[in-house]
Amino acid sequence: MNKVTPLEKLTVKDYASDQEVRWCPGCGDYSIVRAMQKTLADLQSSPEKTVFISGIGCAARFPYYMATYGFHTIHGRAAAIATGTKLANPDLDIWVISGDGDSLSIGGNHLMHVLRRNVDLQYILFNNEIYGLTKGQYSPTSKIGTRSPSTPMGSLDSPLSATLFALGCGARFVARGIDTQPKYLPEVFKRAQAHKGASFVEVFQNCIVYNDGVFDNFTAKDVAADRQIQVEHGRPLIFGKEQNKGLRLKAGKIELEVITIDENGTTEEDVLLHDETNKILATLLAQMEGPNFPVAIGVLYCDPSDTYEDAVHAQLTAAKKENPSPNVNDLLRSGTTWTVV
């Protein structure tokens, strides 16, 4: 198995396991695993305290490629299993790796509860809008009309927005990244890791075999600058090749609009500043989609609150303080007892 010498500075390579990666050539997952290895190297994360827990799907193979602790579990249940692991040992730094089917179909219930409980872990959802490992069926995030083996005439049901779902569940940290941004993605992961509580990150990930190019409308090089906005707390919400487009609230409405700076009398002053502690703004940003709006990338929302495992352990501490040396024999003899001679 992999040996790590903790005294030396760990490099990206030190976080890669010796296992041969088995994703399809050209899969977006390759760049995400590299971004993760870079993240851990940048953070100098302790390999023994870092745990990757995954469900089932292409993304779920991820833990095998990390030279940390890893648990590849069952479909949809990674969040529940990770909750138990974190409760049992709060010192562990847990990353849950999941996909859109794993998280939002079979595992929707567990994702909802891990977010509302605010268990301190990072939940990374690889969204490729398709079931890859089962050969290409449409997923809960697929657009209406997606043709797939199970929907040859086009899918009929409305897709789910992962980030709006997370915000609705009460997540205190919601962010987005893109597989093809090897420099920016680690920055998003680092923010997620730094946030104490459940950190939800949706990564748009291209499935080269079953859904190739599904995000091209905002990730392709020629359109990216105009169709994406990288949001940053306290900074104006500006985007575009010329950096001359901005977001502002429509007068008299709780609604965003895109303006072109220096046109029709608008200035940079008119552009809204990003406030990542504002849930309403985060919701408006998460809702944006093309072609009229850019897709928001980065930390949409971050507003820390108490974590579940801290509260659980506080109760344990209080109970132990009240009864510092409990004894099984005393427990068995509690209540009414009598002696037969």
Next chain:
Amino acid sequence: MEGSIAVTVEGAIREQVEDVVVRFAGDSGDGVQITGGQFTLTTALAGNDLSTFPDFPAEIRAPQGTTFGVSAFQIHFGSREIRTAGDAPDVLVALNPAALKVNLADLSKGGLIIVDSGSFTERNLKKAGYDDNPIEGDSVDGFRLITADITKNTLEAVQEFGLSQKEAVRCKNMYALGLVYWLYSRERAPTTSWLKEKFGKRPEIANANIAAVNAGHAFGETIEASGETSSYEVLPAAIEPGLYRTITGIEAISYGLVAGAQKAELRMTFAGYPITPASAILHTLSKLKQFDIITFQAEDEIAAVGAALGASYAGTLGVTASSGPGIALKTETIGLAISVELPLIVINVQRAGPSTGLPTKTEQSDLYQAVLGRNADSSLVVISASTPADNFEVAIEAVRLATKYMTPVMILTDGYLANASEPWIIPDADKIPKFPVNFLSDETEFSPVKRDPVTLARNWPIPGTPNLEHRIGGIEKSYDTGNISYDAANHQKMTDVRKNKIDNIANDIPEQKVARGDDTGEIAVVGWGSTFGPITRAVQKIRADGYKVSHIHLRHIWPLPINLGSLLNNFKKIIVAEMNTGQLITILRSEYLVDAQGLNKISGQPFKVSEVEEAIRKSMGN
């Protein structure tokens, strides 16, 4: 009552009886279970052996006065060894017409009925489906009857304490208790002190209830003086000396888990999801946080077992509990635990099914589910408890096997065992042998799947340990490295080692003993779980007639004890008594090719001694 003689006690003629069955019955809001609990405690303190059977509806507060809202509590006590809650009540306390209607048919011939005549109003009679008042008609012919206007008498007795009408009426269960205390010459002091403690913050309620107990008792003395009826005496049983308490199955299994975790030197993480009748384990353990127990109410059954497994992965003892339908949901995760070889305790408090079935009634129909109910070749350890107190030892044994063999262990208990109570000689926990777990700390040639050559258990490296970083998962793994392997020969080898590891546990569990009777004979009656009481009593009665019948009771369902096959071969006939359509019998037939006959009951109610006795006599041909 199996035998009685008349004795004179302090001038009064008191009939002495060997054993008695009393059933308290009333509306689910009448406090019947509390009444039963108090009578149990007092009876235990009086030195009788006893067994109880609480029987309550699935509805929390069914419409008042209806037959489906009737709650009952049965206690069997005596001066001899008592193994069951009794076949038929000798005394029925009916706090309303519905309670009489539901329970009258069970009453033994010539039995005594105590009714609250005040509740036999036209409205209540109608709700119970009576056209005429049964206590005035011929439906109670052949029974003895004590009628008391318990409601009115209680209100009078508690008048001085200034309770609301509702609170005052609630004291009537204590009046009935007082009356039954008189009937069996019981001390009132234990209940008095219990009431004072329970209602410490509301002394007026405590005092009113005490007054109700006393008034009920006084009513008994009055009717005795008038010669209408007499009270009884049940002498203390010859009980093994020691320190005793009463214990329910839920308490026993919860305390057993606490003790087991300590013996393994592990912290426990218990994750559950509300389900009748298993939730009470979550409630009990949630109050024991001082023992460093993490309790977690998960979002569903799947998350509960998932969190328990995740907690085992982190190096604590993961435990979950449910009932049949919930266990079904946990199945996939149990398979994962088998595949990754982590300890996990899964408790199934069986109830009557299928599907939702009868959630508050008892059955043993999840044996197939426990032994066989998973995809692929995936064996685990299955053990079962036979009495309420036996759950304590079974829980400790489950922890021992789960941690020693890195495997899920399923405990089969049932709704009857969970809720019933019995007197228990309190063990000294310090004398229970330890079985400390050793996590792997460091190793030069590390592999997460390195096995102990004897137990075949893999070692247990936990996250947080430097230099032992590794990956586990549900995909088949290489026998040598633990890495993913699709190799054909390796899958054969891994399947074999998983099976052999569990089979091998047969060498580490006690050999099967005969519970009652000899090691050889004409008939062996084989049981498991909560049928212990009725089988052993039935066998005892038949053996008293000189027949060579033995009772064999299994704790270890899988793997089976190593000598069981040869033991069964010592008998000419084998009867397998179980509360299902024949599940253990299938296993025994397939494992040992024995021609066993089944005795099966699937009514949601435990076996009666007479039913088992009759079946054995029939099999003997007499």
